[in-house]
Amino acid sequence: MNILLMGLPGAGKGTQSEMIANDYDMIHISTGDIFRKAIKDETPLGLEAKRYTDNGDLVPDDITNGLVKERLAEADVQANGFLLDGYPRTIAQAEALDANLADIDSNLDHVIYIEVDADILKERLSGRIMCSNCGATYHKVYNPPKVSGVCDVCGHTEFHQREDDTPEKVGHRIQLQMDSIRPILEHYEAANLLTKINGDQAIETVYREIRNILGE
Ligand code: ADP
Ligand code: ADP
Ligand code: ZN
Secondary structure, eight states: OOEEEEOSTTSSHHHHHHHHHHHHOOEEEEHHHHHHHHHHTTOHHHHHHHHHHTTTOOOOHHHHHHHHHHHHTSHHHHHHOEEEESOOOSHHHHHHHHHHHHHTTOOOSEEEEEEOOHHHHHHHHHTEEEETTTOOEEETTTBOOSBTTBOTTTOOOOEEOOTTOSHHHHHHHHHHHHHHHHHHHHHHHHTTOEEEEEOSSOHHHHHHHHHHHHOO
16 A cells, blocks of 8 residues: 655644554655754755755755655565655656656555644644654654653653744744645545545544555
8 A cells, every 4th residue: 555644844744654564564664864864964855955955945855756756666565565755745746756657567555644733733833842862753742751751652751942942933844835736636536536635633543544545
């Protein structure tokens, strides 16, 4: 099964993706995670991407499309299917994805849009923290680790905020992506692939709705 999980920054894509990838054995591909890792490792891709991610701007389409294309061609993705999180974010990316999938004789099964109001997104991103060791995502108030100060996944005890989760950058990212996401949603609606779900519900409730779409 091949799935796109769409939503504005803070909608809960990463949180839901972890659960979906676990239960459905799909390969989770997050362009944001790929860029953050490249930046941390100081690879050429990372140095280039940093110029954009630092300001909350989108990385240019040719760079992003190239790296997704390569990843989709890998054997694990071919065997298990993919869950794309945070891609496509422009109509040019959506068109490139259609062409890439056609090239490898593949297609999308579902496009899920997690809808959340901008005010709630801002509140979520202001409290988002990540495990400094494994990158697992939490929220200080809405989704803290089970044992206070200890990562559920790896037991590490240091957490940090993302550099682009400052109030100014959050506002900029939400506005920018609100504008670019609209035509993409129309694109997938026309292809009869789109389901919108209300993301302003408990994490487990959102997940149940996703499971209903994907089937058991
Ligand atoms: P969020 O969790 O806020 O939705 P991501 O972690 O998905 O954000 O992305 C972080 C940053 O990485 C974005 O602000 C952007 O600079 C870059 N990025 C991620 N995905 C894309 C994409 N599909 N196209 C262009 N830039 C992207
Ligand atoms: P995205 O990947 O779409 O940017 P995340 O999955 O990182 O979003 O979630 C953003 C923040 O909101 C995180 O701190 C996360 O713990 C929290 N969060 C995710 N889903 C919910 C929800 N349904 N209700 C409340 N907080 C949530
Ligand atoms: Zn951890």
